Amino acid sequence: SAVISQKPSRDICQRGTSLTIQCQVDSQVTMMFWYRQQPGQSLTLIATANQGSEATYESGFVIDKFPISRPNLTFSTLTVSNMSPEDSSIYLCSVGAGSQVYGYTFGSGTRLTVV
Amino acid sequence: GENVEQHPSTLSVQEGDSAVIKCTYSDSASNYFPWYKQELGKGPQLIIDIRSNVGEKKDQRIAVTLNKTAKHFSLHITETQPEDSAVYFCAASKPGRRALTFGSGTRLQVQP
Numbered sequence: 001s002a003v004i005s006q007k008p009s010r011d012i013c014q015r016g017t018s019l020t021i022q023c024q025v026d027s028q029v030t031m032m033f034w035y036r037q038q039p040g041q042s043l044t045l046i047a048t049a050n051q052g053s054e055a056t057y058e059s060g061f062v063i064d065k066f067p068i069s070r071p072n073l074t075f076s077t078l079t080v081s082n083m084s085p086e087d088s089s090i091y092l093c094s095v096g097a098g099s100q101v102y103g104y105t106f107g108s109g110t111r112l113t114v115v
Numbered sequence: 116g117e118n119v120e121q122h123p124s125t126l127s128v129q130e131g132d133s134a135v136i137k138c139t140y141s142d143s144a145s146n147y148f149p150w151y152k153q154e155l156g157k158g159p160q161l162i163i164d165i166r167s168n169v170g171e172k173k174d175q176r177i178a179v180t181l182n183k184t185a186k187h188f189s190l191h192i193t194e195t196q197p198e199d200s201a202v203y204f205c206a207a208s209k210p211g212r213r214a215l216t217f218g219s220g221t222r223l224q225v226q227p
Contacts, residue, residue, distance in 0.1 A: 006158075033214050042204060043159070043217045092158055096213065104149070104215060106158035 002027050006093050006107035013083055013114050020079045021110045023093030028073035031096040034066070035108070038089045046091075049076040083114045117142040120209050121218030128195050135183050137223045138205035139187040145207040148181060148188045149215070153202045162203075163190070195225045 003026040014020050023032065032049040047055040047068055055068035068078040080087050094105040118141040128134050140148075146167035151159035165172045165179045165188065172179050176195075181188040192199055202222050206215040 001161075001187050004158075008162075042219045043215075045214045045216075048214055094215075105161070106151075108158045 002029055002095050002103050004093055004107035005111055009108065010111040011113070015084050015114055017083055018079055018081045019112060020059055020077050021091055021093075023076045023107055025074045025080070025095050027088065029095040030073075031104070032070060032076045033094040033104070034068060034076075034078045035038060035092040035094060035106075036089045037092060038086075043092065047077070049078075068089060070102065079110065083112075085114045088114045096112055117145060117202045117207055117212075117216040118208070119205060119216050119218040121221060123221060124219065125222045125224070127224045130195060130197060131197055134190075134195050134199070134225075135221055136190045136203055136205070136223070138188060138189070138207075138218050139185075140216075142207070142209060143183075143186065145191060147208045148179070149206050150177075150179060150190050150198070151168040151204045151206065153204065153220075155201075159204060164218050169194045172223045192223075195223075197225050197227050199223060 005024045008020045032100040034046040035043040037043050045058050046061045046066055047057040049055050049068050049070040051070050064083055067079045090109040090111050092109045094104045104111050121138045134173050137212050149164035150162050152162045153159045161176045163174050163177050178191040202220045204220050205218040208215050
């Protein structure tokens with residue numbers, strides 16, 4: 001399965017600032033997703049990162065707040081913009097390869113604390 | 116959209132006992148059901164999965180069963196060990212929507 005490198009692993013940020021999280025995969029993958037996991041909670045899909053086009057956002061998540069880039073099949077970034085304490089969460093990148101693949105792999109996550 | 120419910124939220128067992136976690140899903144079009152284990156400070160790790168054309172799948176001490184008619188699936192862990200202690204998530208996906216919808220999680224504690 002694919003190996004994901006997610007950076008940074010953790011950060012403490014001031015409210016009103018932005019943080020960009022990187023997801024690097026060791027092989028080309030078809031599907032890339034960004035999830036949020038609030039403290040003690042389950043995983044919620046933020047968006048599907050589409051290669052070469054705009055990401056597809058889930059209800060409740062907007063591009064201005066969570067801009068996503070995916071310039072190629074191995075790399076994506078998620079930016080958390082104009083942060084507030086409510087954005088304190090773990091942000092996770094997930095990938096899958098092929099049109100019929102199952103068994104998505106997750107990165108180790110970015111633990112974000114906004115103060 | 117899809118809704119996945121998971122029970123129980125916490126489960127404590129003695130080492131060597133079995134543990135069962137149950138999930139139900141709402142969308143009959145869902146056809147893929149993975150289970151993830153998440154240890155503290157780590158990302159979720161896939162431990163077993165099942166597709167809708169199979170009723171049961173086993174991998175050593177771990178098994179998953181699927182009842183499509185009732186729209187529920189379960190994770191069974193036998194001969195539990197302290198290292199099985201973690202949070203377990205069930206999930207579901209369907210053709211045309213490859214992203215996973217997760218259950219709320221079960222914190223399993225195996226007492227030595």
